[in-house]
Amino acid sequence: MPEITYREALNQALAEEMERDDSVFLMGEEVAEYDGAYKVSKGLLGQFGDLRVVDSPISELGFAGLGVGAAMVGLRPVIEFMTFNFSVLALDQVLHSAAKMLYMSGGQINIPMVFRGPTGAALQLAAQHSQALETWYVHAPGIKVVTPATPADAKGLLKASIRDNDPVAFMEGELLYNIRGEVPEGEHVIPLGVADLKREGGDVSIVTHGKMVHLALRAAGVLSKEGFEADVLDLRSLRPLDADAILASVRKTNRMVCLEEGWPYSGVGAQIAAMVQEEAFDDLDAPILRVTQADVPMPYAKNLEIMAKPSAQRVVDACKRVLYR
Amino acid sequence: MPEITYREALNQALAEEMERDDSVFLMGEEVAEYDGAYKVSKGLLGQFGDLRVVDSPISELGFAGLGVGAAMVGLRPVIEFMTFNFSVLALDQVLHSAAKMLYMSGGQINIPMVFRGPTGAALQLAAQHSQALETWYVHAPGIKVVTPATPADAKGLLKASIRDNDPVAFMEGELLYNIRGEVPEGEHVIPLGVADLKREGGDVSIVTHGKMVHLALRAAGVLSKEGFEADVLDLRSLRPLDADAILASVRKTNRMVCLEEGWPYSGVGAQIAAMVQEEAFDDLDAPILRVTQADVPMPYAKNLEIMAKPSAQRVVDACKRVLYR
Amino acid sequence: MESGTVAFSVDRDPLFGFSREDLLGILRRMLLYRRFEEKVEESYAIGKIGGFCHLHIGQEGAAEGCIGPLRADDYVISAYREHTQALAKGMDPKAVMAELYGRTGGASGGKGGSMHIFGADQSFMGGHGIVGGQVPLATGMGWAIKYRGEDRVTVCFMGDAAVNQGALHESLNMAAVWQLPVIYVVENNGYGMGTAFSRISATEIGDRSKAYGIPASVVNGQDVLATYRHFEGLVGEVRSGGGPHFAEVRTYRFRGHSMSDPVSGTYRSKEEVEERTEQDDPITILVHRLFQAEALTQEDLEAMDGEVRAQVADAVAFADEAPLPEASELYKHVYSQINEHGRLFFDGRDR
Amino acid sequence: MESGTVAFSVDRDPLFGFSREDLLGILRRMLLYRRFEEKVEESYAIGKIGGFCHLHIGQEGAAEGCIGPLRADDYVISAYREHTQALAKGMDPKAVMAELYGRTGGASGGKGGSMHIFGADQSFMGGHGIVGGQVPLATGMGWAIKYRGEDRVTVCFMGDAAVNQGALHESLNMAAVWQLPVIYVVENNGYGMGTAFSRISATEIGDRSKAYGIPASVVNGQDVLATYRHFEGLVGEVRSGGGPHFAEVRTYRFRGHSMSDPVSGTYRSKEEVEERTEQDDPITILVHRLFQAEALTQEDLEAMDGEVRAQVADAVAFADEAPLPEASELYKHVYSQINEHGRLFFDGRDR
């Protein structure tokens, strides 16, 4: 199997789906002539032309809404947000139009589209450019939320998201674009709602998604040296959520740590902890702990940023606490 | 003590604070000539003139940002959203400007302002006009979130919010405006971060906020007839959150039900359940249950809307389940 | 249509060259819109209809005049004051009334209500409740038409107060850059709720599109025939590749902003409303023209009105007898595709 | 200044009547901006500065020409390409450089970085990172000036691509309705990242404000003297109650969009950049004029440049020696008021 980057995997998925289905088009800032701010759409303009790979003005609310309108009449838009931070300007169209259209119309009009781009922090981009906004998307029924962590998942999940008949927020990571991994060529589609046990342990469950999967694996490595084996469960999609996989892991380990890049208050980990204590109360030998970003806007200074982000050490410490070590 | 409506209590708070401090002004759609879409600002235009009570165009992003800019140079704006549903258009200014300004500026520029208006559902307003968006505001550090349930709290908390030196999202309820209650005249300020035990029980803790407090009290009444006495804890503000009061109640009852008007996924109840299982694990005799809106966009049809909303019966059932009855 | 051209009914022929048959068709539909919403008022008063309900009474000329010239497959999208536009686009009064009643058989299955009437089969792409929210959607439909190389046209209705939403401007810019076949129609009834347009804007409606080089025009919506002819021209030009257009239709709202708002009050006087209702009723104006041209007699009118009232009565009867939606509807249509794996609903309730 | 008036440097006097002292002051500051950012480039290259870093090199005429005529208490607010504007408003190069280094002593305590330079004492109201996000903020400062009856002016900088954000339009409308003392300055360097303005707009920059009846003007930002005089006029009019103004300053970016972007590429050719850098450098243009008028000698220039370089070297030394922020800074400034009761932080970490 060829080893390619997460960026190339996304590019493959886009090219293959656009090849497969004429109704798929890509629109966003810098996606065409510039090959995308992060080069995800490299070469697509040349391959598909400027009606299917479209540079937009800096009008997030406008072009996100344009995508929803095009989806209302049967196209399958892929709308790229240069980063999800900027999608905050477009949330009205995501929440009030895309997520509610099918319901408000009594099932007449579905919205088969994808909103994609990087979420979360990169390096020293400070408060306005370093936000993991999963909570805002996953809170509202009507949208699906997908967060691939590896090149293979990026390709398989993007293909599934583009083929899905509902709006999907597909959240990538700037720091993930360069990671490499084996990716099947051609038809490689990963159904939404299937978590992936990225590491099999048995002593404690680390439940996470997206970029944080790699941090969890690092923490699991450290724990292993100290004699504790951790399950690292990569949710892959937050909605649909593979609740069975979460419950299965915690029933096995009886201990859970939720790791996410974003803020704690009503974060994704809050939902999972609340769900698990409700559905597996008697299986828990310790409280569920959460590791998140510090509850502050992201600072610029290198040392403060490092402190603000979740660290492998914090994950290790949390795991030890639930292991009472 | 005079008995007045929630609406009149808010009006009193606004009038008194504008009287007290020249830097306070009210801006929003229909707040001046029309006395406010829900008449909260009745008479203020006449009393304070059109520079301090200002009708805005329908430009939520623009006038919310205008308020933040005015706050940057020391005014204390009260920005009214006709409903918080429409504030989704303004979230960029709330999240990226108001909530982060102090931090990004290294403490130079604080944002003493209030965003206020009704949140949640009224009657048959359908999907786009029936959302309780507390999660979106409380998730981001830098903002404070206040949710008064009674006329006295409405006045006392609005006065405290206007005097607070940070941005406050002050979430009212359309169905609360007409409720009556005793409200102290003049200087009546309720500090943020102090929950109110609206009913003292002992068998089970119902933790809630805003409009749902009244539903919780109804449920507690039903339970009482069946021999169970419930604590009804009104959080009053979600950030700051009176965690001590929550933990004290659950340590007493060992059983908790979180009730909120909004959606479940990463709702306020998810945060509280996650927090309590972490901080009072050994005090829990049963899993914490949550009662929320059905996980759907709000339907218009009367019967469907009733089904979608949290009901006293669902709260009663949840309480009995945690009581193992 | 040149930018700024004003097309008031100064036409020599007061009937604008319409055939008697066409004229009577227009009148019949105008009567339908009026009688339909008069019934809506009654049903709302007795609690059969709930929520926010915004009547179009007084503005029907805009619905008939702008939508009449369209093809069945042209798209129309609007805000929340859309009942008569839905009817004008060919939706069944029964389906619209049942939707207002929140019943099975309603256009949106009872889930949308007054603000969210959808008729995909009639290419009526909905009533939308966020002021300005429908404008980027319309732009996307225009994009889809261009993308597929079709010759359809999209008509997007909005109110005068909606022109202060950034969404309009972002949309106009994109429509201009990509030359999309969209007619943006501003139904200028002078007020956004209780705010007169002049209080929250320093310029005229038509000035908005100047920033993008999009031609603008103004027509008197109370003159349905003038409006109809004006839009025939616009639709032709846009369909043949003329690019977007920004059309102001001057009209007046005879009722309150919504059922819960007073007809007149601090923002407009009782006298103003009475005068406009007296002098500017699009139906009265049309009827008088037809009388003068002896194209219509009092008897014809009464007969026609009777038929229309009967049609509306049928719609009400249908709505009244229609059952409430099944409980099973609650979780239907949140997603069109329930994924095989994973959990999509988190309220822990039975479905 | 009338709408549309173009004020290129066609003035008879190439020195626009400035005194030698003023001219040398302008030149010295222009040199400071240039040398400062050249150092920023070096420091970024060796990893002393991180994150997104957008250089103003080539556009300094806009900073000096627009800000020079302002009073110390006038407000200036900008986007993320704001280093030289901060210096022009009187901020200490040490504080700005230390901020870029993310150190204690930095303007924003090291928490803001390149995109978020704030100087409240100099009424420099920040660098902001969301394109268009600063525009409603500037409008609010204009509102505050009117509210308090002050005679200050607010200058709001934005890039050419920012004019397609709805926030600008909502702001222009409010500024026009309430006649706010704000000068909206579009620094038109021809590109938004890799997108030429003409590809995402059907009209010229100045057309945008027509929709609101706000006068617009255009000036050549590479001619700092013309820009300075032009803004003296604008500031005077706005300060004396003339209402808002929309000013386009034509300029060119000599570097890549940010440090991580190539100077030229698919969107603009190497030749184009070389030619503009060659012919349109605002500092070279100014220096030649001074030489020709014999207001400056090569020796003067070198001496001045040496002083400026020394000043920048001091700033770098200061930044380099400044300590990183204390760990205790992490939770400081999230809230200015830690309420007596209740919990404000939810990460369960020690503070």
Ligand SMILES: Cc1ncc(C[n+]2csc(CCOP(=O)(O)OP(=O)(O)O)c2C)c(N)n1
């Ligand atoms: C974004 C948003 N803000 C506010 C509202 C509340 N609201 C509903 S209609 C309306 C007035 C709109 O007036 P106009 O656009 O002129 O349309 P008209 O009602 O006159 O047909 C307002 C403020 C809303 N629905 N959406």
Ligand SMILES: Cc1ncc(C[n+]2csc(CCOP(=O)(O)OP(=O)(O)O)c2C)c(N)n1
């Ligand atoms: C809302 C938003 N969308 C996208 C971006 C990413 N971005 C940063 S700068 C930029 C280009 C802006 O160009 P222009 O306004 O012309 O300013 P210039 O960089 O030329 O000074 C873009 C797209 C952003 N920061 N904010």
Ligand SMILES: [Mg+2]
């Ligand atoms: Mg109107």
Ligand SMILES: [Mg+2]
């Ligand atoms: Mg630019």
